Amino acid sequence: MDESASGLNTTRGHFVTTLPPLRLLIATGAAAVDVNGLPPVVRLLIEEASERFVITPRLPSALQWLVSDIDRSTHEADERLDTVLGHLGAMGAPGNGEVDADTPMAAIEDAVNAFKPDHILIALRGADHAGWQERGLVDGVRQRFHIPMTVFEIDRSGHVPAPNLD
Numbered sequence: 001m002d003e004s005a006s007g008l009n010t011t012r013g014h015f016v017t018t019l020p021p022l023r024l025l026i027a028t029g030a031a032a033v034d035v036n037g038l039p040p041v042v043r044l045l046i047e048e049a050s051e052r053f054v055i056t057p058r059l060p061s062a063l064q065w066l067v068s069d070i071d072r073s074t075h076e077a078d079e080r081l082d083t084v085l086g087h088l089g090a091m092g093a094p095g096n097g098e099v100d101a102d103t104p105m106a107a108i109e110d111a112v113n114a115f116k117p118d119h120i121l122i123a124l125r126g127a128d129h130a131g132w133q134e135r136g137l138v139d140g141v142r143q144r145f146h147i148p149m150t151v152f153e154i155d156r157s158g159h160v161p162a163p164n165l166d
Helices: 040-048 062-066 071-090 104-115 137-145
Strands: 008-011 014-017 023-028 051-056 096-099 119-125 149-154
Touching: 023 040, 023 071, 023 104, 040 119, 040 149, 051 071, 051 104, 071 096, 104 119, 104 137, 119 137, 137 149
Parallel strands: 023 051, 023 119, 051 096, 119 149
Antiparallel strands: 008 014
């Protein structure tokens, strides 16, 4: 079999798979305090992606949203975006991004239409500080876009909780 036709290359008797380019959309409602605290599968996705685009929705509280007071939530989303882009740079995996929309679903929809990702990575706020915007988000994204996704939580302190194996 021709190596180039199979997508496999051999190096000193070892097979190395050549992955197709991966456009990774990162939707984040929270930012980790330390890139080393991210789950290994998340780090692998980020490192292997050929392009990375980060969206941080504003996430106003229900009251802020009702009275159209989004200044504080916009500032928090800007800080979250800066943190995540800094983490990507520290990993040697630079990306671009923007603050978008008041809800994660609207932000993801805008980004999917503009960026055309192959995979969506969603960093949810953990149960200790989740908001109304996350309810039904994962199921909604799965049903609407049919794009592979990876989801994990970040708690209020910026750490990824250990998986619950119960």
